[in-house]
């Protein structure tokens with residue numbers, strides 16, 4: 001199909017892709033000055049009344065459900081040749097299928113995505129709708145001020161719960177489709193979507209689509225370290241007998257949430273292991289000289305970076321961070337046990353210009369990690385926590401005190417990978433003055449900006 005200039009008042013920029021029944025275009029709403037995605041019924045289906053109705057029904061469901069976890073529909077229209085189109089949120093970060101194709105996902109990331117997908121499907125179930133085609137390519141990703149958000153999309157096969165039994169043509173995608181969906185005329189209920197959630201979970205965790213039912217190989221056999229509770233949940237969702245599955249998306253999602261918050265999770269959390277790898281490679285360093293950061297050499301005349309306050313998933317830990325570092329984030333907490341400290345899952349966040357680069361000591365990157373732990377009033381020794389071979393030379397050490405925190409900073413002003421120079425690595429252990437909480441902080445900068453470190457320290461808050 002040649003690229004049209006406009007659909008109604010929306011200017012067409014480029015084609016995003018085509019599915020079985022429609023083509024989706026990236027457009028621009030010049031009046032509201034915002035990008036939009038426009039889904040247009042394919043010409044070859046234009047005269048099929050059933051498909052035509054289903055297309056409009058998809059737009060109606062999305063409009064009525066009107067949820068932050070679903071693609072939102074803003075407008076609907078008809079082209080001069082009578083084909084319908086609808087205008088929806090533009091998901092600028094591709095789909096979960098694209099994400100899986102890039103390689104195995106850290107477990108923490110997989111569980112975050114699953115929680116959000118589950119929330120989207122829960123909204124549909126509460127709206128009285130069964131999606132019937134949940135799969136990674138139908139889950140889109142959109143940038144948001146705190147990272148990204150999942151948008152469940154493509155309700156082309158969706159059915160109202162009331163009308164889902166009887167003579168319904170089979171619909172769905174092999175691998176993700178419940179056994180009952182492959183029976184033409186078989187009755188289905190919300191547990192068909194629970195099966196698909198199980199299949200998506202299986203793929204997110206193992207990188208492999210589950211085989212046809214009955215699935216016999218649990219995810220932990222393909223990915224060691226999957227917590228038993230997650231294994232059990234996924235296998236129960238994939239039960240051929242739907243009465244053995246969680247009863248609906250809400251139950252499935254709350255179980256995923258519990259697993260995500262479980263203190264055992266860090267044992268199987270590759271993002272953290274990957275992140276941790278940066279400084280577990282570091283060798284013990286004994287610092288003798290105490291220097292004052294304020295007189296560190298190479299103070300740069302670089303322009304002041306704009307800052308933005310963000311907070312972790314629990315809402316407790318608030319940090320002001322340079323906005324250019326907010327390109328990628330992990331806000332779901334961390335495990336102090338990785339540092340040999342007490343505690344289970346604790347508030348923590350990681351932001352960086354590139355998270356993969358953050359976990360690779362050879363790459364230059366700007367970013368920040370902040371993680372809380374319970375300190376019983378004792379501030380642990382920074383020497384014990386940080387062992388560094390990443391940076392050559394001695395760190396400058398400084399006591400840090402303000403109205404909220406008290407502790408120690410270490411800073412290496414020449415901590416550059418081979419390929420670059422000017423990188424600065426700062427670490428801190430800060431005891432909260434009001435609560436028995438300690439913060440472990442790492443800051444990596446590609447150029448030395450003492451002002452930025454000072455502003456970050458100044459903006460650290462605990463909100464209980």
Ligand SMILES: Nc1ncnc2c1ncn2[C@@H]1O[C@H](COP(=O)(O)OP(=O)(O)OP(=O)(O)O)[C@@H](O)[C@H]1O
Nearest residue numbers: 016017018019020022024037088089090091095154
């Ligand atoms: N709101 C959106 N924002 C950005 N891209 C979108 C949006 N909706 C759909 N797309 C993309 O447009 C393409 C076509 O989507 P569509 O929903 O028509 O079909 P599909 O899901 O690829 O296939 P099928 O409907 O046959 O399962 C896909 O690549 C999809 O990722």
